[in-house]
Amino acid sequence: SQQGEEDPQALSIQEGENATMNCSYKTSINNLQWYRQNSGRGLVHLILIRSNEREKHSGRLRVTLDTSKKSSSLLITASRAADTASYFCATDPISGGGADGLTFGKGTHLIIQP
């Protein structure tokens, strides 16, 4: 089945720096979503970008989508210690049924060093 693949698997940066994570996927999609998971918790939705959008912003988050390359990036600006978490991309594939569940990647583990 289609699966988003995040890159890198792990990222460690200093507080205040920007963090960039990438996601690649295999088939056409309706939308792509990014989620955050803090240790021992459930996933929390961050942002959704539709297939006809190229860029979207939400606070310190910036997401881009390149459907020709089947890739997306998540940029977190001015990182904070509280941003330490795993970040997942999830794709909503185009299919005949129209109501498939999301397919998640394995995530990027981000560590913000104080």
Add this chain to the structure above:
Amino acid sequence: DAGVIQSPRHEVTEMGQEVTLRCKPISGHDYLFWYRQTMMRGLELLIYFNNNVPIDDSGMPEDRFSAKMPNASFSTLKIQPSEPRDSAVYFCASSLQQGGNEQFFGPGTRLTVL
């Protein structure tokens, strides 16, 4: 709203025992999803329901797994008999309308099968 509620939060059982995980979705959400998360395989969709009806159970690993949704406010995931390889964190999520929308995750049930 209290969000998606799962119980128990932790479950330790012995191989061969029956395990039942419970989920209460957010009121008004039409879709309910069960996921399993492990280090090796990441987050896997097991089954999802639309208006209490199972739509896609192709992710259920084998016949030992079963899921029900007797009404709009309650779902169960049952493993019988349980095996050590079933050890994982099991998440329930719900969403409005189409499955490609934002999903709201519960805190998860950490299952350990000895």
